[in-house]
Amino acid sequence: MKRLAILSxxxxxxxxxxxxxxxxxxxxxxxxxxxxxxxxxxxxRFKQQSRLTIATPSGNAYGPLYEWQxxxxxxxxxxxxxxxxxxxxxxxxxxxxxATERFTSLVVASGGNIGPVKAITLDNHPGIxxxxxxxxxxxxxxxxxxxxxxxxxxxxxxxxxxxxSTAVGLLDTFKILNDAEITEEALKAGPGPLPQTPEAPxxxxxxxxxxxxxxxxxxxxxIHYVSQxxxxxxxxxxxxxxxxxxxxxxxxxxxxxxxxxxxxTVYGYLDGARVSAIKYVPREYGPQLGTLGGRSRPSNKKPxxxxxxxFEFKYDEKKRLIEQIEFSSNGDMSTRFVYKYEGNQKEQxxxxxxxxxxGRHVYLLDDKGNVIEQTDFGRDGAVRSKTSYTYxxxxxxxxxxxxxxxxxxxxxxxxxxxxxxxxxxxxYY
Numbered sequence: 001m002k003r004l005a006i007l008s009x010x011x012x013x014x015x016x017x018x019x020x021x022x023x024x025x026x027x028x029x030x031x032x033x034x035x036x037x038x039x040x041x042x043x044x045r046f047k048q049q050s051r052l053t054i055a056t057p058s059g060n061a062y063g064p065l066y067e068w069q070x071x072x073x074x075x076x077x078x079x080x081x082x083x084x085x086x087x088x089x090x091x092x093x094x095x096x097x098x099a100t101e102r103f104t105s106l107v108v109a110s111g112g113n114i115g116p117v118k119a120i121t122l123d124n125h126p127g128i129x130x131x132x133x134x135x136x137x138x139x140x141x142x143x144x145x146x147x148x149x150x151x152x153x154x155x156x157x158x159x160x161x162x163x164x165s166t167a168v169g170l171l172d173t174f175k176i177l178n179d180a181e182i183t184e185e186a187l188k189a190g191p192g193p194l195p196q197t198p199e200a201p202x203x204x205x206x207x208x209x210x211x212x213x214x215x216x217x218x219x220x221x222x223i224h225y226v227s228q229x230x231x232x233x234x235x236x237x238x239x240x241x242x243x244x245x246x247x248x249x250x251x252x253x254x255x256x257x258x259x260x261x262x263x264x265t266v267y268g269y270l271d272g273a274r275v276s277a278i279k280y281v282p283r284e285y286g287p288q289l290g291t292l293g294g295r296s297r298p299s300n301k302k303p304x305x306x307x308x309x310x311f312e313f314k315y316d317e318k319k320r321l322i323e324q325i326e327f328s329s330n331g332d333m334s335t336r337f338v339y340k341y342e343g344n345q346k347e348q349x350x351x352x353x354x355x356x357x358x359g360r361h362v363y364l365l366d367d368k369g370n371v372i373e374q375t376d377f378g379r380d381g382a383v384r385s386k387t388s389y390t391y392x393x394x395x396x397x398x399x400x401x402x403x404x405x406x407x408x409x410x411x412x413x414x415x416x417x418x419x420x421x422x423x424x425x426x427x428y429y
C-alpha cells in the first residue's frame with residue numbers, strides 16, 4: 001500500500017498518457033533526447049512516457065516526461081514548452097512560486113512533510129529544488145527555466161539515505177545540450193542508411209537530373225551574400241550531399257545560418273521504389289516539434305515508418321526529366337514537378353497535393369545546359385523576380401562558383417535581394 005501511495009503521488013504530478021518519441025540509442029547508461037535537447041546518465045530504455053503539464057503565467061506548458069523504475073528509485077525527466085518565452089523577472093518569480101505551491105499542496109494532501117525550497121541554477125538558467133518525505137520515502141524535484149522551456153527532473157527514493165545520495169548524483173548528471181553537442185548526437189542518431197538495391201528502374205539519375213558531369217562523389221555547397229543584412233544573415237545556408245557510383249544521392253546534411261546541422265536526409269530503395277528518410281534536428285531558435293514537415297492535408301492512411309518520401313520519375317526520349325512526383329509515406333501525393341523544354345528554355349511547374357499550381361519557373365540555358373537566367377512567376381501569372389547567373393567551372397565542366405544577380409522583383413511580394421555567391425567543393429570517385 002505504501003508503494004501504491006508513492007506511485008499515486010507521482011501519477012498526480014505526471015498524467016499517464018503514454019506515447020512515443022524518437023530518441024538516440026547512444027549507450028545503455030545515457031539517455032539523450034534530441035527533441036528535448038538534454039541528456040542524463042540513465043538507461044536509454046525508459047519504462048514509459050507520460051504527458052507533463054506545467055502552469056505558467058502565459059498559459060500551460062506541455063511536453064513529454066520519461067519514467068524509469070527500479071527497486072530503489074522512480075525517476076522522471078522531461079520538459080514542457082510554454083506559449084511564449086518567460087523572461088520578465090516577475091513572471092519567472094510567479095512560475096516558481098506556482099510550482100512550489102502546487103508541490104506543497106500535493107505533498108500535504110498525501111500526508112507528507114515539506115522540506116525547504118532551494119534556489120538552484122544550471123548553466124546560468126534559474127531553477128528550484130523541492131524536497132518532501134512521504135511515507136518514509138524521499139521525493140526530490142528540480143525545475144529549470146530556459147526561455148519558454150521548463151525542464152523537470154524528479155526522483156522518488158524508496159529505501160535508504162545511501163540510495164538518496166546516489167539518486168541525487170544521477171540527477172546532477174542532467175545536462176542541457178549546446179548546439180555543437182546536438183549536432184554530434186544527431187550524427188550518431190541517424191537516420192541510418194537505406195538499402196541501395198534493388199534499384200527502381202529509371203532512365204536517369206539524381207546527378208543527371210541536376211546537370212552534373214563526371215563520377216560525382218560529394219558536393220559541399222555554401223551560400224554567401226555580397227552585402228549583409230538581418231535578412232541575408234539568416235538566409236546563409238550550406239549542405240553536403242554524397243552520391244554513390246551510380247550517380248544517385250545517398251545522403252544530404254543541411255546546415256542552417258548558424259552553421260548548425262539541420263535536417264539529415266538519406267536516400268535509397270524500399271519495396272522497389274525510390275524513397276528518402278528525414279531526421280530533423282531541433283534547435284532552441286528553430287521551429288517547435290510538430291510544426292515541421294510542411295503543408296499536408298489530414299489523412300487517415302497509415303504512414304510507413306521506414307521513410308517519409310517516395311519518388312516517381314518520368315523522362316522523354318532524350319532522357320530529360322519531364323515529371324517528378326513526391327508522395328508521403330502513406331501514399332498521398334505531396335508535390336508534383338512538371339518540366340517542359342523548348343530550344344534553350346526550360347520550364348518548371350510546381351503543383352501541390354490539391355492539384356493547384358504553386359509556382360512557375362522559366363530557365364534560360366546556355367549551350368552546356370547551365371541556367372543563365374531564371375524568371376519566377378506567381379499563381380496569378382505575374383513576375384515575382386528575375387535572376388541572372390554567371391559561373392566558374394572545374395575540369396569536369398561542373399560549376400564551382402555561381403554568382404546570382406537579382407533583377408526585376410515584385411516589391412509587394414518580396415524584399416530586394418543583394419547579389420549572392422554559391423561555392424561548391426566537389427569530389428569525384
